[in-house]
Amino acid sequence: MMLVFIISVAITVFLLLATLLAMVTGDDPTEMRLAEVSAATPQTSSTSLINATPTTGLGRVAFQITRFFNPIRGMITGTDADLEYKLMLAGFRKPEHMEIFTATKMLLPVLGILVGTFFPSNLIVALMIGAVGGFFGPDLVLSYLVTRRQEKIRLALPDALDLLVVCMEAGLGIDQAMVRVGDEMNLTAPDLAEEFQIVNREQRAGKPRLDAWRSLADRVDSDFVRQFVTMLVQTERFGTPIAHAMGVFADTLRVRRTQAAEEAAAKTGVKLLFPLVLFIFPSIFVVSLGPAIIGLQKMFQELAK
Numbered sequence: 454m455m456l457v458f459i460i461s462v463a464i465t466v467f468l469l470l471a472t473l474l475a476m477v478t479g480d481d482p483t484e485m486r487l488a489e490v491s492a493a494t495p496q497t498s499s500t501s502l503i504n505a506t507p508t509t510g511l512g513r514v515a516f517q518i519t520r521f522f523n524p525i526r527g528m529i530t531g532t533d534a535d536l537e538y539k540l541m542l543a544g545f546r547k548p549e550h551m552e553i554f555t556a557t558k559m560l561l562p563v564l565g566i567l568v569g570t571f572f573p574s575n576l577i578v579a580l581m582i583g584a585v586g587g588f589f590g591p592d593l594v595l596s597y598l599v600t601r602r603q604e605k606i607r608l609a610l611p612d613a614l615d616l617l618v619v620c621m622e623a624g625l626g627i628d629q630a631m632v633r634v635g636d637e638m639n640l641t642a643p644d645l646a647e648e649f650q651i652v653n654r655e656q657r658a659g660k661p662r663l664d665a666w667r668s669l670a671d672r673v674d675s676d677f678v679r680q681f682v683t684m685l686v687q688t689e690r691f692g693t694p695i696a697h698a699m700g701v702f703a704d705t706l707r708v709r710r711t712q713a714a715e716e717a718a719a720k721t722g723v724k725l726l727f728p729l730v731l732f733i734f735p736s737i738f739v740v741s742l743g744p745a746i747i748g749l750q751k752m753f754q755e756l757a758k
Contacts, residue, residue, distance in 0.1 A: 542674055543598040544644060554591060561587030602644050603675045609642035610677055611710065613649075614703035621696040627685075628656060648673060663689060677706060 533551070540550050565583025572579035613634055620630035635649035648669055655665040663686055670682040684702050688695045 539595055539599065541672055542602070543595055544602050544647070554595070558588065558591045561590060563587070603673060605642065606645045606648070606673055607675055607677045608710070609638065609645045610681065611703045611706040613638060613642065613645055614681075614699050614706070618696050618700045618703065621699070627695060628653065628662070 536551060536554065540546070540554065545551075545554075562584045565585075565587030566580055567583075569576065569579035569581075569583035616634045616637060617627075617630045620633050621627065625633065631649045632653050635646040635653065638646045638649075651672070652665045652669050655668060656662060660668075666682045666685050670679045681702065684698055685695070687693070688698050
């Protein structure tokens with residue numbers, strides 16, 4: 454009980470210090486008014502989440518929570534630019550996504566500590582696991598979502614290149630072909646289709662084609678997509694047939710995908726060795742040799758009599 458009381462006091466002191474820090478570093482009314490006026494101006498980047506106002510109810514609640522702890526926000530989640538880039542890699546581009554992630558990372562350690570108090574037998578271990586898991590859990594989930602999205606785009610890229618080649622051989626340009634492929638693959642590969650649609654919107658907004666392609670590579674941050682963008686830039690600069698280059702690149706990606714599958718299949722035997730030795734073989738020995746051992750034991754007991 455004394456440990457629970459100490460933890461409660463520590464949490465209370467932490468909240469009081471955060472409140473005091475927020476009050477001391479609060480904005481001047483003139484500065485707040487200037488910030489509101491500047492926020493009313495259009496954003497220079499349509500995909501930026503920094504200083505953007507959430508639109509949903511959950512986003513507004515998260516915004517109020519993160520605004521209350523704004524002085525210590527940088528120590529918890531790092532810079533807003535890095536967090537925005539990580540969320541963009543995972544496919545989260547709305548303003549409320551940054552606020553929800555930040556609020557979750559702030560509140561989960563406290564929730565983990567409260568849950569840990571329900572395990573009095575191992576209280577210290579439970580509190581440590583709850584605090585550490587609550588703090589690093591959102592980062593682990595975000596990293597998993599980024600990896601999963603990159604893997605989906607990598608697997609869908611060869612098929613998208615084949616469709617691009619077919620569209621371009623039918624007479625469409627590269628820009629119109631990307632729009633067409635984005636519409637066709639919206640159900641089978643929504644992540645890659647969304648990226649193609651973003652490239653189209655950026656070009657319609659006046660962004661140069663090469664810059665839009667490089668932005669695609671930065672948003673996905675995958676080696677395969679960077680190689681694809683590099684191939685597009687080289688064909689655009691040197692004037693080589695882009696349809697033929699895409700066909701060759703699609704065949705290369707398909708061969709690399711097949712080799713990766715063969716490599717994973719070759720590693721299966723080694724990965725199965727440890728479960729076989731630790732779990733399956735002991736059970737087989739018990740089932741096969743157990744009756745024989747029991748029979749020998751009974752025979753020796755009868756001979757001893």
